[in-house]
Amino acid sequence: MPDGYSPTPRAKIKRSHKRARYDKATVFEILDAAQMVHVGYAIDEQPYVTPTMHWRDGDTLYWHGSSASKMLRAVRTGIPACVTAAIFDGYVLARSPFHHSANYRTVMAFGRAQAVEGRQAKEDALYKFMEELWPGRWDACRENYTQEMKATCVVAMEIEEAAAKIRTGPPVDDEEDYANVKVWSGVVPALHKYGKPVADDRLDPDTPLPDYLSPYRGR
Amino acid sequence: MPDGYSPTPRAKIKRSHKRARYDKATVFEILDAAQMVHVGYAIDEQPYVTPTMHWRDGDTLYWHGSSASKMLRAVRTGIPACVTAAIFDGYVLARSPFHHSANYRTVMAFGRAQAVEGRQAKEDALYKFMEELWPGRWDACRENYTQEMKATCVVAMEIEEAAAKIRTGPPVDDEEDYANVKVWSGVVPALHKYGKPVADDRLDPDTPLPDYLSPYRGR
Numbered sequence: 001m002p003d004g005y006s007p008t009p010r011a012k013i014k015r016s017h018k019r020a021r022y023d024k025a026t027v028f029e030i031l032d033a034a035q036m037v038h039v040g041y042a043i044d045e046q047p048y049v050t051p052t053m054h055w056r057d058g059d060t061l062y063w064h065g066s067s068a069s070k071m072l073r074a075v076r077t078g079i080p081a082c083v084t085a086a087i088f089d090g091y092v093l094a095r096s097p098f099h100h101s102a103n104y105r106t107v108m109a110f111g112r113a114q115a116v117e118g119r120q121a122k123e124d125a126l127y128k129f130m131e132e133l134w135p136g137r138w139d140a141c142r143e144n145y146t147q148e149m150k151a152t153c154v155v156a157m158e159i160e161e162a163a164a165k166i167r168t169g170p171p172v173d174d175e176e177d178y179a180n181v182k183v184w185s186g187v188v189p190a191l192h193k194y195g196k197p198v199a200d201d202r203l204d205p206d207t208p209l210p211d212y213l214s215p216y217r218g219r
Numbered sequence: 220m221p222d223g224y225s226p227t228p229r230a231k232i233k234r235s236h237k238r239a240r241y242d243k244a245t246v247f248e249i250l251d252a253a254q255m256v257h258v259g260y261a262i263d264e265q266p267y268v269t270p271t272m273h274w275r276d277g278d279t280l281y282w283h284g285s286s287a288s289k290m291l292r293a294v295r296t297g298i299p300a301c302v303t304a305a306i307f308d309g310y311v312l313a314r315s316p317f318h319h320s321a322n323y324r325t326v327m328a329f330g331r332a333q334a335v336e337g338r339q340a341k342e343d344a345l346y347k348f349m350e351e352l353w354p355g356r357w358d359a360c361r362e363n364y365t366q367e368m369k370a371t372c373v374v375a376m377e378i379e380e381a382a383a384k385i386r387t388g389p390p391v392d393d394e395e396d397y398a399n400v401k402v403w404s405g406v407v408p409a410l411h412k413y414g415k416p417v418a419d420d421r422l423d424p425d426t427p428l429p430d431y432l433s434p435y436r437g438r
Contacts, residue, residue, distance in 0.1 A: 010265060015285050035307045035409065036321075040268035042261040045298075046229060049259035049268050051305035051325055066234050079264075086270035088254045090413075091352070097345060097360050098367040102255075106270055126316060133310070140402050141316050148317040170419045181423045183359050188432065189414035190254065194309075199405040200389045202397050210403050 011110055011161040021164040030107045030164055031056050034085035041075050055129040059159050062125055067153040076115040076155050083109045090189040094171035095180045107164045113157040122154045134212040230329055230380040240383040249326045249383055250275055253304035260294050274348040278378050281344055286372040295334040295374050302328045309408040313390035314399045326383045332376040341373045353431040
C-alpha cells in the first residue's frame, strides 16, 4: 500500500473489514476532523479512557493538560496507549432490527507517548495546536508565564499503527425485507456545527470578531 | 450524598475538582445525552478504546455488537472496563494561551461487563435500546431471526462507580489580562443537531415519516 499502516493483529479490523482503511490519508483526515480524542491506558490492569483535545504533526499525535493530570502522568511514562477518534455521522434505520446501524468515521491509533521536554519545544507544539484552530490568535495573546509552562504537560505519541473504520450510506437490508413498506427506512444525519460566538461579558464591545472565527458564525 | 457514587481513587477527580460531580442524576443525564460511548479495556497490558452506541437501565450500561467482536469477546469475560461518555460543547477562548479551555460534559464509568444470556433477555434489552430512540419502531419491524440473535452479543455493565466532569461558561482569565482588549474572548458553542431524515432510495415514496422522527426534522 502506498503510504499506509501495515496492521498487526492489534490494529487489524476483523469485523466488517470492508469498512476498514489503513492508508494514512484517511487516518489523518479523520484524526484532524475530530473535535477530540479518547486516550486509553491501563494502570495495574485497570483501563482508563480520558477524553481530551488533540492535534497532529505528521505521524505524531499531541495532547496536553496539567502536569499533575493522572492521565498525563501515566501515559508519559511510555506505557502502551490507544488513542481513538470517533465522529458520529448519523443513525441508519433498516427494515429489520438487526440491520440497524450507524454512520461513523473512527480511528484507533496505537503507540507510546512521551513528554515534550524543554520550554521552547512545548511552546512550539502548543503554537501549532492553536494556530491550526485559529490562525494568528497565539500572537495576539500575551506570552506564557514560566509558571504556566511548568504547570503544562505536552505529550507526543508517534503512531506505530492505526486503523480507520468508516460507514456511510443507506441501510443494507435483506432482499426480502424491502417489500416491508410499513417501515420507514433511511438515514438520520448527525450534524456537527457551531453556534455564533458568544463574547465574554467583560470584553470591550468594540472588539471585532476576528477573521478566524467568522467561519464559525452561523455555519 | 443523597444518591451518588462514593468514588475510590480510581474514579476520584483530582484536577479541577470543582468541575466534578458524583451524583447519579448528573451521571445518568450525561450518559443518556451522549450519542455514543468509548469502551476501554486491556488485553496483556495493551489498552483498546472502542466507540460504540449504548443505552442504560438504572445503574446498568448496555452495549452490543457482533458475537465475534474483539471488544465484546474481551469485555464479556468480566475484565475491568472503563466506559467514557464525552460531549464537546464548545471552545473557550481566553486572553492568555494558558486559560484557553473547552466546555464539555463527560462521564467515566467503571465496572465489569457480562453477556446478557438467553434470547428473551437479549431481545428485551435491544427492545429498550430501540424503543428509547424511536418509540414504536421495534414493533413495526419484522421479528429477529434465530440466526441474527445468535450473531448478536449484548453486554451489561453495572456501574460500580462513576464520575462526571463538566465545564460551562466563559473563559476565566487572570485579572490583569482583562485589560488586553486586542484579544477577542468568549465561547464558540458546538452544536449537536440532526439533518432532515434521508429516505432510502428503495423506500416507497408514499411511506410517511414516522412521528418519532419528526423531532429530527430540521431541528
